[in-house]
């Protein structure tokens with residue numbers, strides 16, 4: 050499995066991103082690399098621009114300035130729906146599942162980009178469409194096993210509890226078989242046990258599937274535990290980048306988090322302003 | 323989770339994905355199909371005529387359900403797309419093309435026109451899209467009424483020669499029943515297949531969360547256009563069959579009111595369900611038939627009732643039924659049917 054070595058060329062390069070909403074600057078000259086095989090954490094106080102950065106990476110927002118290079122492609126003008134084909138998948142901070150479908154179908158829907166059956170083949174079903182459905186069902190069942198969601202396979206996801214919906218969403222992103230997985234606060238709003246499950250899944254995805262992961266997360270203890278590197282945003286500006294240890298002792302980061310209720314290590318930092 | 327009969331285990335993914343799962347269900351399906359196609363040999367012409375009308379409505383409503391129920395895009399133009407199918411068939415048959423060839427061509431022509439009127443879905447949604455599709459409903463009947471009256475026959479419309487197959491002339495309710503029901507069966511199966519495969523999931527994904535769908539690789543616009551195309555294709559097939567059924571077609575048969583009735587059938591039947599269009603179309607058409615039969619009886623019993631009121635009995639009943647469904651069973655008859663089935667499977671341990 051690939052490890053986080055700095056000798057590889059970056060999988061993704063965000064270069065000088067600027068994003069404005071009217072007068073509000075969500076991102077100001079933000080640049081960072083994601084190296085193949087690493088878990089990169091993107092942290093920062095509320096409203097720092099983390100979700101906006103993710104939205105730029107998968108073409109949901111278009112930065113007014115700057116460039117995004119991914120695996121040999123320039124994403125700056127790539128249509129949103131093409132970006133997952135190149136290998137970027139994500140989950141959303143406010144779960145965005147297909148609520149009327151079963152968990153199984155949510156995952157199958159993500160296989161869309163890997164399937165080729167035409168409208169007419171779909172309507173006919175027998176033959177190519179049938180074979181293709183079965184082949185992809187196998188892939189999905191592996192993910193279902195892996196995420197331990199056999200029991201909710203045929204449940205309508207709109208009716209599932211929050212923690213399970215988060216898990217289905219992770220499964221849906223995995224079903225795309227991306228090279229880069231963007232996770233926007235996958236553990237927000239979960240209880241301790243659910244958080245531990247989710248952390249285990251993320252580590253497993255990284256280790257067993259060799260996926261590169263960009264993780265946005267508020268739980269500092271967790272970030273420090275599982276991330277290889279950390280990028281810190283504050284008011285749309287990148288204020289720090291480094292290993293978890295470097296970040297923990299970075300004065301700018303400590304200052305940015307002052308006044309916030311910060312978990313674990315960070316909470317020991319004295320407050321002075 | 324869907325409840326199944328005991329002993330019905332999934333032995334493979336193919337089996338899990340199959341619609342018909344065991345011998346009993348195969349038996350029932352075959353018996354149903356035999357019954358369906360044997361009906362004209364027993365039932366009287368009037369019943370068959372009603373069934374023909376139900377069949378044509380089912381096809382149009384399945385199409386609308388693909389657009390409205392699965393893709394979440396509203397259309398107020400289903401009757402107009404039927405007009406395109408009906409006129410295509412009539413014009414082609416007049417030009418010497420066999421009806422059996424004209425039928426699929428009419429579907430395709432209507433599909434392409436539907437695709438054209440689906441283009442605004444690139445930019446607009448919901449109420450505004452409904453207004454845009456309303457333009458199809460305004461323009462198309464106007465077109466057939468006023469443009470090239472030498473081809474389309476203007477106000478009085480066109481008369482189509484009944485289709486033939488060797489010696490058989492399809493000019494009675496009993497003979498027309500076969501091509502209509504055959505098309506219904508094909509249309510129902512095709513729609514079910516679409517719903518359970520790649521295209522159907524993409525459409526439902528767009529309905530449920532269009533932005534997430536786009537981010538996860540499903541191109542919104544091209545799939546919305548596919549839905550408009552399919553929806554109008556179904557309408558076109560229904561329209562061509564209608565031309566056979568009615569013999570004479572004219573622009574007034576494809577009014578906004580008809581489009582609204584189809585919308586009503588989708589709602590009464592249950593949006594986004596495979597069974598919904600069948601139940602919805604049958605329910606509304608039977609209701610209509612009952613009110614037609616009831617009107618003379620009522621006028622005898624209550625001579626003081628106004629004739630105008632009796633004539634409006636159909637629309638009034640439809641309106642009330644629609645309202646009751648929206649309030650008490652917005653998921654339609656199909657959902658009710660699922661509940662009944664589930665209760666039956668759990669017998670005798672109800673509740």
Ligand SMILES: Nc1ncnc2c1ncn2[C@@H]1O[C@H](COP(=O)(O)OP(=O)(O)OP(=O)(O)O)[C@@H](O)[C@H]1O
Nearest residue numbers: 070074075093094095096097098099100101102142
């Ligand atoms: N679509 C939008 N329109 C206007 N302003 C926006 C939009 N999206 C984000 N913003 C603004 O950009 C800034 C950054 O928001 P963003 O959601 O990226 O923050 P975040 O770091 O993800 O915060 P949180 O931790 O609360 O999720 C905020 O001030 C937000 O209000």
Ligand SMILES: [Mg+2]
Nearest residue numbers: 099100101142
């Ligand atoms: Mg956010």
